[in-house]
Amino acid sequence: MAGLFAGIGGIETGLRRAAGDQMETVMLCESWTPAQQVLEAHFPDVELQPDVASLSCLPERLDLVAAGFPCTDLSQAGRTAGIRGAQSGLVAHLFDVLRLADQRGDRLPWLLIENVPNMLTLDRGEAMAYLVKELGHLGYRWAYRVVDSRFTGVPQRRRRVLLLASRTEDPRAVLFADDTPGLDESSLRDDAFGFYWTEGRGGLGWARDATPTFKGGSTVGIPSPPAVWLPSSEPGRKIVVPCVEDGEALQGFDRGWTAAADLGRRNGPRWKLVGNAVTVGVAQWVGERILTPGVFDGESIPWIRKGGWPTAAWGDGDAVWKVELTEFPRLEPYTHLLELLDVDNARPLSHRAANGFWSRLQEGNLGRHSGFRADIAEHVEVASTATLPPPPGRE
Template structure:
């Protein structure tokens, strides 16, 4: 396989965990030096191309291309500039390289894309229509599905589109062969994750999980979520996961990004690397099904694109599109790691007095954070820190 927009190798690591020596990474393409440092440390000897725009061709023998192309212009947290944005527009180079592979007479590689769900709605569906038109022009059959990373057992509510396109297998047998349905009964009520940097329009509230880990601000300031620990001691009610906790909540080994000069605090490179990564267990699930395709567990109905959002799952070929009749965002229910299994709540950094006060101020100006006991816990946390500071 060839990993384009590779980040820290979440897709490739998951595929390797699923397929073992059946898969070999021939090359990475990644422009950001901190990410390159991680790739060099964790995938010894694999060459790294620094610029997809200057990449001439895929390595000989490539039969799988992975492309987690930048979501900066597709994410609701980004500039929503669409597929023509400066960063997301780089995906045209994926199609250029695939077209080159086809012209050279080899088998067209299978394509695996990961991106944010907002790509389905952006520009009234035009971004997704563009991607599908380019995929079909190459002769692919395709399928995609929105999945929630919690299905892999990690306590992070992270929704992502996984799209698979192939000329020699039916992608529906990979992405639609599993469905376990809702797993809310697995989530405890002792800890809740939220974003304390927000408070007017959204908290990213999650039970027994953190909301989607983010790359941080545009100037590299880390943006970890906070966790409300309901029965914690004074001063420990609101804590923040460490960068190693975040690595584990993305399915990596703890310390995966602890290479070379990368600090968890200096300009936040490790937080950004983790927040931009693909959850390892998601690609591991895809890899397991690539190794053992199944039959779709759902019926399909025809669907025609209009001037609006695309559905959360669909498949197609040669201009014909079908939508699953029923499919959840949880293909399976891997053993769940609760927040308390990952975060050491006794030693984790507490949310600072300044941070808690700023968050509390924003809460007062809106109607968010109304879960029973939460607002009182925020006020108590502030009181506890003020008391400790005074004493």
Template sequence: MKIAGLFSGIGGLELPFHARGAEAALLCDIWDASRCVLEEHFPGVPLVDDIRNLDTLPAGVQVVTAGFPCTDLSQAGRTAGISGDASGLVSHVFRLLHGRDIEWLVLENVRNMLVLDRGRAMAYLVSELEALGFQWAYRLVDSRFSGVPQRRHRVLFAASRHHDPREVLFADEAGEPPAQTFREDAFGFYWTEGLSGLGWAQDAVPPLKGGSTIGIPSPPGVWIPGAAVGHKLVTPDINDAEALQGFDRGWTEPAMSGKKKGPRWKLVGNAVTVGVAEWLIDRLYQPGSVVIPGRELTDLERWPNAAFGRAGRRWLFDASAWPVRRTYQHLLDVLNPDALAPLSHRAAAGFLARTKRSTLTFHPDFLVDLEAHVAVKRAEADRAFGQRGSQAAA
């Protein structure tokens, strides 16, 4: 296959194609940091910076991928909607498809676009696809199905004029795994929250988030009940985050360019989980029989988690977020507990204060360990302050 990757980021959608011998005819991303990573891992592939300046797709392209910006769609973003300055750039994907006969279009974005503005983003996407003569299908999936311990829900789209996308997205169904799949030795959470949400995940981390454009890291927290006091609440580093997305550790190092604080967290947080793309792409190469029941929708009150459509008609599919179940990597098998940084006193104390104002229900042992962690880190900070004072006096 010959592919063109639009909004390529760090290549999560394109990497599995590349690994299967496909030819990348074009990669496009407006961010310099992304292009540094793409240039390193996709040598020789033409890179374009701004999709708005791209007049046409290269000749012979059979597949177009586009993990278009989620900034205006995600709960962590501006939620301005599909017409926002960033997410609205997806319109250029449809512009480039006018008059081009391709085999497949693959889109990916956040779960929130199913409900934001009462599904306005979804209505826009499918109306544009149908105007171009595509039939389409989408499915909400959880990255954990690919084996990584990151509970990350994303919407995958597959659309074609020549093929049935149901044979790609609905040819596999594994269902939610049993509870005993997940160990109880580590739990992921958002230490930056605590009032209305926690992102709690057993034997996994919640979805990785990008942080800011100036490189402020936003790692999740991990609670390890069996660790020593002071090391029960820790955070993974950026190399861990890359592994949690299915990339090789160090994948985004080319973006640093000698900077002390770089954009790696944002790059990884915005990426497509590699294993998720691998499953989808394997089905593009080898479609299967539809194994999930569907029923036509006559009154679409809200967008379901999985659907198919063509020519103005819609069908709901009772698909889980786990099409397959790859061998699961437990969180503490991916992370090295001895190498994880303890949550600082300032971060832990702020989080503890928010939990006390919150109406959320917390695991009682978690709160006990949190309070003990704050006390230990406060004592360490006091000792360090005292030592600095003694040295200054001397």
């Protein structure tokens, strides 16, 4: 396989876990230096190209190309400039190198694309329309599905679109063969709640027994991790921020995965690297199904574009069919948030951050879960009268 827009190798790591020696990564392409440092640490013998815009060709005889292209212009947390934006528009180079591979007679069996669900609705779904149009020109049948990373057992509510395409294989047998009724919310615990402390007016990203989606940026302009409310903890420790190693684990990586990019400061690049990554278990599921396809026998409903796209669909030529599926193809054993979170190494949310969040929270009607607002107010008071000692180690 080759990985374009490789980030820190989430897709490649997941496929490697699924396929073992059957999957060899022969080329990676990534432009950001900190991400390159991580890739060099974990894929030391793999060719690393520095820029997809200058990539002249793909390696020969590939079985799969993965492209988790930038969501910067597509996500609600980003600029929402759309598929023509400076960053998300880089996906055009993917189709350029695929056409070049065609010209030399090297036809690719599988193409895997990953991005945010907002691409289905932004600009009336223009991003997805562009992708499937390009795939149609190349003769691919395609299928896509929105999935929630919690199906892999990690306590992070992270919704992503997986788009799989092939000329010779049926992508529906990979993406649609598995489905469950979804996560049983009654099985979740009430001892930890994740939320965005950078919000307060328009949203909280509220997540019971989980964190909301990790993001590469935030409304305060920095790649900030969510906070976690621990109702039963002592005052001053009820509102904490996970350490970056927790973030790595919540994305399915080994702890310390991004250490090669550590600059030794709190606002270094590691959280942005983690926030932009693909959850490893999601890619692992795709890899397992590519190796052992299932059977899709569900109903397909002809669909004509009138705006945003459905959460699951497939297409062949100019025709598109909608499919009714949940965002939980499987239900791996769930890791409760406090089973994963290193509470002792999680720093309390600072007074400045907590006070700003509390001010925004009081301007709206959000955060009404029993006890939450009282604990935020308490945390602001405690943090204002005492220096909350950081936990051992650094973020």
